[in-house]
Amino acid sequence: MGKIVFIDFDGTLADRGVVPPPHAEVIREARSRGHRILLCTGRPRSLVSDEVRVLFDGMVGAAGAYLEVDGEVLLDRRFPAELGDRVRALLDAHDAAYILETPDAVHARPTTPARIASLMHVGQDDGSPTSTTGGDIVDALRVSDDLSTVSFSKVANFDANAPMSEVANQLQPEVGFVPSSMATLGDRAGELYLAEVNKSVGMMMAVEHFGADHADIVAIGDGYNDLEMLTDAATAVVIEGSPEPLLALADLVVPPPEQAGLVEAFARLGLTE
Structure with a gap:
């Protein structure tokens, strides 16, 4: 299989809640080339619209407490x-x-x-x-x-x-x-x-589900709740202006969503070639 890419929502995929059309287009293009693209967000499934979910092969939601792949729920952790x-x-x-x-x-x-x-x-x-x-x-x-x-x-x-x-x-x-x-x-x-749940928990469960190699894991984010997934991915892509601890992990830094940064990220990673 190709790469397996995990993308944060707010401030990475979306600009103030809205997904720029070039981001939607580049995700469709990468999936057509055999890469698996998953949303990896702090938002619960209930705060992600159908129009956004259909762009992806699945989603890690609730900052790692929820995982859905191809319509199947694989993880749903709740507070005791x-x-x-x-x-x-x-x-x-x-x-x-x-x-x-x-x-x-x-x-x-x-x-x-x-x-x-x-x-x-x-x-x-x-x-x-x-x-x-x-x-x-x-x-x-x-x-x-x-x-x-x-x-x-x-x-x-x-x-x-x-x-x-x-x-x-x-x-x-x-x-x-x-x-x-x-x-x-x-x-x-x-x-x-x-405390034992973070985005990497859902990410690594998805990786295991797909049988992907660690070398193929790409994580893209901009906020503190992205730290673990960026740390555990083989390739960490960070949005310009992110907190310093994230920038220190970055293999690649790209512009924010209002400048269609994912288009640059996917091109530099070879996901649309």
Whole structure:
């Protein structure tokens, strides 16, 4: 087989939630030449549209807790019930604006959609750029006063009354934390995930499923939750302007999605020749 390529979504594949047409075209071209191309995202399946999913052979979702290949679900890890209760209680105590992510839906308390919309300038005509990414999150939310029965894979938090790193410290060692990929949200935002799960977990399970060699693994990303997959891939492709720890791993650095960086990456890797 050819290469097996894992591509992050926000800031790598997509520009503010929108996939540039040249990126879609180059993925189709690489797949037609026998390469396997998978989305590898912190987003749950429920926050990836059908139009995006059909571009790929499969997806690693929820930052490694979920794997789907050719329509078959191979991995679906959730927070244990007791730990999930602790996470919700702690976030509620810190007045957090959080969402619980599952493959089928994203869940939130009734006050959360408006807080997210305000923080991300969704629909505002105040000179701030409208956030497409924030809009698709808000539109997808299922709201309820009672989230106790939600079995979730990951938590995305957008605001709290304390820095999220301090909140997350109270959940160690079972729960890991990464800053939000949306840097404008500041230090009171971030993602909580099962500490033993990361994108590389789903990536390596997909590699085993396809019977691929390590030398054929390519990972492309731009955020802190891409560190493990970039470390474990044979070839690490990093987006310009990424945090320094990622750039230090890079075999190749390419422009961001608004400049169709994947087109350059695929050409330099020989995926479209």
